[in-house]
Amino acid sequence: MDDSYLRSRDSSEYYSMSSSSSEKEEKHVNVYLRIKACVEISRLYTISDATFTCHLSGHHDENYKFTKIFKQESTQQHIFVATVKEKLRRFIDGKNSTLMTYGCSGSGKTFTLIGTPDEPGIIPRSIKYLFASLPTLENYPQVKLLANGQVVSLNEDQKLKEKLLCSSILKDMHGLKHHVKAFSTMQERLSIEPVAVIDNITPIMEIWVSLYEIYNEQIFDLLQPVTRGQCRPKLKIGGIHDNMYIKDLRHIYVRSGLEAYQVLQYGLENRSKASTSINLHSSRSHCIFNIKLVQGHNCDNVHVSSINFCDLAGSERLKNTLNNGDRLKESSCINSSLLVLRRCITMVRNSQNKKENTIPPFRESKLTQLFQMALTGKEDIHLMVNINPSTHMFTETHHTLNFSSVAKEVLIDDLPLEGSTHFDHNRNYHEASEDKIIEELIARRDEFRERTEKVEEENNKIRDEIAELVLKISEEKLQTEQYIDEQRNIFIKENNKIIHGMNDEIEKLKKRNEELLKIKRELQKKTEYICIISSDSSDDTDEGVEDEGDSDDYSSNYEVLDYEESSANHSDSSDHIDHNDNDGQTKLP
Numbered sequence: 001m002d003d004s005y006l007r008s009r010d011s012s013e014y015y016s017m018s019s020s021s022s023e024k025e026e027k028h029v030n031v032y033l034r035i036k037a038c039v040e041i042s043r044l045y046t047i048s049d050a051t052f053t054c055h056l057s058g059h060h061d062e063n064y065k066f067t068k069i070f071k072q073e074s075t076q077q078h079i080f081v082a083t084v085k086e087k088l089r090r091f092i093d094g095k096n097s098t099l100m101t102y103g104c105s106g107s108g109k110t111f112t113l114i115g116t117p118d119e120p121g122i123i124p125r126s127i128k129y130l131f132a133s134l135p136t137l138e139n140y141p142q143v144k145l146l147a148n149g150q151v152v153s154l155n156e157d158q159k160l161k162e163k164l165l166c167s168s169i170l171k172d173m174h175g176l177k178h179h180v181k182a183f184s185t186m187q188e189r190l191s192i193e194p195v196a197v198i199d200n201i202t203p204i205m206e207i208w209v210s211l212y213e214i215y216n217e218q219i220f221d222l223l224q225p226v227t228r229g230q231c232r233p234k235l236k237i238g239g240i241h242d243n244m245y246i247k248d249l250r251h252i253y254v255r256s257g258l259e260a261y262q263v264l265q266y267g268l269e270n271r272s273k274a275s276t277s278i279n280l281h282s283s284r285s286h287c288i289f290n291i292k293l294v295q296g297h298n299c300d301n302v303h304v305s306s307i308n309f310c311d312l313a314g315s316e317r318l319k320n321t322l323n324n325g326d327r328l329k330e331s332s333c334i335n336s337s338l339l340v341l342r343r344c345i346t347m348v349r350n351s352q353n354k355k356e357n358t359i360p361p362f363r364e365s366k367l368t369q370l371f372q373m374a375l376t377g378k379e380d381i382h383l384m385v386n387i388n389p390s391t392h393m394f395t396e397t398h399h400t401l402n403f404s405s406v407a408k409e410v411l412i413d414d415l416p417l418e419g420s421t422h423f424d425h426n427r428n429y430h431e432a433s434e435d436k437i438i439e440e441l442i443a444r445r446d447e448f449r450e451r452t453e454k455v456e457e458e459n460n461k462i463r464d465e466i467a468e469l470v471l472k473i474s475e476e477k478l479q480t481e482q483y484i485d486e487q488r489n490i491f492i493k494e495n496n497k498i499i500h501g502m503n504d505e506i507e508k509l510k511k512r513n514e515e516l517l518k519i520k521r522e523l524q525k526k527t528e529y530i531c532i533i534s535s536d537s538s539d540d541t542d543e544g545v546e547d548e549g550d551s552d553d554y555s556s557n558y559e560v561l562d563y564e565e566s567s568a569n570h571s572d573s574s575d576h577i578d579h580n581d582n583d584g585q586t587k588l589p
Ligand SMILES: Nc1ncnc2c1ncn2[C@@H]1O[C@H](COP(=O)(O)OP(=O)(O)OP(=O)(O)O)[C@@H](O)[C@H]1O
Pocket: 035, 036, 037, 103, 104, 105, 106, 107, 108, 109, 110, 111, 112, 279, 281, 282, 283, 284, 312, 313, 314, 315, 386
């Protein structure tokens, strides 16, 4: 580990990374005190450096020592830098750690861990720091973490399935768009914070997260989607000795800070909360967010480190809360599990001090059962104690301070990692100086700009393609219209031709008709004339004339002969004459 000194951007303090003093401190559990910012501050307390003093009337003053005290004006960033940042480096180096927030209801535990978009807490800052320090992670995981801590390599289908788990949660989050907005607001706030850039990276680097709550002494997976009306399944604890795990707990593979943050928010929406007389949004459960980092050169040779952020439910005096029904049951479950925690820590402390040698009652509560390793000092644990300095909370605050003083005495083994030869645990970190931060921000901005340009380029390409298609379609449309026009014109022309031909024919027929009518009239005239002549001659020579039938025969013979002659002249068209046509006009059928 680099021996360099770090400087937080918002304070003039320097934090030693691995100086001998910090190593000395790490032998005991780190216990921090955060005093809630509120209007009324009791005169019963005074603070001097890392000592908090309670002035009890009629009694001597009680002093409580802490690793560090964060006064009311301390910022979220200050607290993150002073408590967790170094743990995150150790986490990247392969070490496990647990941070617990402890305090009475409404004292600011959730605010310290989660915070708000404008004042992000320790977890969002840790997510941001972690992903900023790591290289870009692969789209798909190569290995999977089983709940019992085993690691198995994944085939292509399984990789896709794991990736889809995260996608389905993010899809569900679309109804909660404010979280995406909250994250970008937070990103802006956090963008000026220093990040560590690690030197040597392993081919396998994966981040997995899980979130669960212990509510009324039952464990529930908060990342397990449940349909409306369905009960969230209760999970069981497995494992042997002090190595405990939660059976069937979901671990989600996340690739970016945004993904991790969204998954966290998705789970927090499922957390049991209720309004109490002390806190409008009181957490009624212990809630644990876990991040696991898998690193290795190949699937058979990986190391997993784990970091827990544990937001404990607030202790509450039943007399003060006036709780009843469900709230009362929750309160007594919370208080009894915190009581077991206190007893366990006291016994661990006493056995470490050789005062007694009894086995702490870890199995009496789910919380202590799961965190047995950390509570016995075998893993790194640190405690954030939150207090509300108002006078009306004095009794609760006094209890909290007594617990913290015991916890502060617990020793932790800072054991080196066993068999941890998979990668270099003493990586070099480059703590980003102000210049480097600016450099990195510029690099990120350039990268972002490059990505935006690429997207714009693709957009333009697509736009051009669409324009081309539209042009093609309109050209084809035009061609089709022209073709239809041409065909219509040809049809009209042909039609006109036929009509013209027919009109000519009609004209011819009309003429022929007229001619025939003329012939008919002439014949009638002739007939009449012959009739007149024949009647005249019969009058004159009645005897010498043959009978009427002969004369009829003569005239009809004459008519037929003449008609045949004329029809022979017009034989081709006479067939079509309509002799019944009243006005003598010929019409088309
Ligand atoms: N340091 C602080 N600065 C500003 N607001 C704070 C601070 N600490 C807590 N608060 C506010 O006080 C209220 C209660 O805080 P929070 O919910 O974090 O308490 P809690 O200890 O988690 O309570 P519970 O155990 O009931 O869940 C919240 O509205 C929170 O925003």
